[in-house]
Amino acid sequence: MTVAALELRGLSKEFSLPGAGWFAPPQKIQAVRSVNLVVPKNAIVGLVGESGSGKTTTGMVALRLTEPTGGQILLDGADITRLPHGALKPHRRKMQVVFQDSYSALDPMFTLVRIVAQPLEIHGMGSAREREAQALDWLERVGLHRSYGNRYPHELSGGQRQRVAIARALILKPQVLIADEPTSALDVSVKAQIINLLQDLQAEMGLSILFISHDLSVVRSLTDTVAVMFNGRIVEQAPTEAIFADARHPYTVSLLDAIPAAHPRNRRLRTFRTRDELEAATPRLSAAELGQAPSPTPRLVEVAPGHLVEAILT
Numbered sequence: 556m557t558v559a560a561l562e563l564r565g566l567s568k569e570f571s572l573p574g575a576g577w578f579a580p581p582q583k584i585q586a587v588r589s590v591n592l593v594v595p596k597n598a599i600v601g602l603v604g605e606s607g608s609g610k611t612t613t614g615m616v617a618l619r620l621t622e623p624t625g626g627q628i629l630l631d632g633a634d635i636t637r638l639p640h641g642a643l644k645p646h647r648r649k650m651q652v653v654f655q656d657s658y659s660a661l662d663p664m665f666t667l668v669r670i671v672a673q674p675l676e677i678h679g680m681g682s683a684r685e686r687e688a689q690a691l692d693w694l695e696r697v698g699l700h701r702s703y704g705n706r707y708p709h710e711l712s713g714g715q716r717q718r719v720a721i722a723r724a725l726i727l728k729p730q731v732l733i734a735d736e737p738t739s740a741l742d743v744s745v746k747a748q749i750i751n752l753l754q755d756l757q758a759e760m761g762l763s764i765l766f767i768s769h770d771l772s773v774v775r776s777l778t779d780t781v782a783v784m785f786n787g788r789i790v791e792q793a794p795t796e797a798i799f800a801d802a803r804h805p806y807t808v809s810l811l812d813a814i815p816a817a818h819p820r821n822r823r824l825r826t827f828r829t830r831d832e833l834e835a836a837t838p839r840l841s842a843a844e845l846g847q848a849p850s851p852t853p854r855l856v857e858v859a860p861g862h863l864v865e866a867i868l869t
């Protein structure tokens with residue numbers, strides 16, 4: 556069996572917020588509920604779902620930028636869930652992140668060559684001269700002229716800043732890239748350029764990407780597999796074409812319905828559903844037909860090869 560680049564096993568994250576009054580108990584938010592997700596080597600997995608469904612939290616916990624409250628994170632087969640900071644550092648090199656808003660991640664006082672070279676410096680790799688040479692090479696690789704090395708973040712457009720953020724994330728040659736809405740702040744034409752760049756770099760480097768996005772048309776063109784998140788859980792997961800051609804969970808169907816069709820006549824009616832309605836709409840499948848034990852609590856079952864749906868088994 557091949558080892559996954561990144562595997563989340565039963566991953567959970569509960570946030571505690573202070574209560575509203577002096578004696579009010581703290582408020583608990585279950586942002587991620589027992590998520591199982593595999594990002595195979597050399598593949599792009601999409602993570603979709605409405606705002607607040609827990610996509611960013613899943614990514615942040617996988618990176619251990621937020622600590623999990625349950626479950627395990629395996630990076631290239633190694634369990635990094637409880638590694639202390641020092642022991643985590645060599646693993647950190649293998650997994651990097653690009654956010655939607657790279658501006659806040661790029662130090663405004665640093666030149667671009669310094670920004671891109673910084674991860675090498677943090678990990679004590681190469682001499683100053685070697686790091687600078689590599690950073691200039693990476694600027695070129697992401698489509699910026701080497702002369703940009705002396706510029707500052709404020710001199711760049713949004714698309715150029717995302718290119719710098721990508722160079723900075725990939726200079727350590729990670730195995731896994733978590734891309735959290737990397738194009739959603741960009742204009743359509745620039746968005747397509749950045750998607751093409753990610754696609755090219757993925758193929759060249761054999762990268763594994765967890766691609767978090769609201770944009771289902773981008774997800775469709777870019778990913779191999781899609782996981783659909785609702786209310787902190789993965790409710791459906793399948794090869795990308797199966798998600799778009801054969802969605803089984805009503806929540807996935809309602810997400811797909813929300814994509815505007817090119818021609819109004821082809822636009823399906825958007826069915827509005829509340830969370831409670833959606834919870835109530837959890838598919839019911841025959842346990843006997845699937846050869847499984849009945850399960851009154853919803854769980855993910857495989858309904859076709861690689862196609863998982865959350866269902867109640869009766």
Ligand SMILES: Nc1ncnc2c1ncn2[C@@H]1O[C@H](COP(=O)(O)OP(=O)(O)OP(=O)(O)O)[C@@H](O)[C@H]1O
Nearest residue numbers: 570572584586604605606607608609610611612613
């Ligand atoms: N630091 C935090 N403290 C408390 N609650 C949080 C924190 N971060 C996220 N949450 C809550 O966790 C839930 C999931 O949020 P998250 O940001 O992961 O969703 P998302 O799917 O990325 O949404 P979006 O599509 O808007 O980016 C939300 O209810 C959110 O309010």
Ligand SMILES: [Mg+2]
Nearest residue numbers: 610611612735
């Ligand atoms: Mg988010």
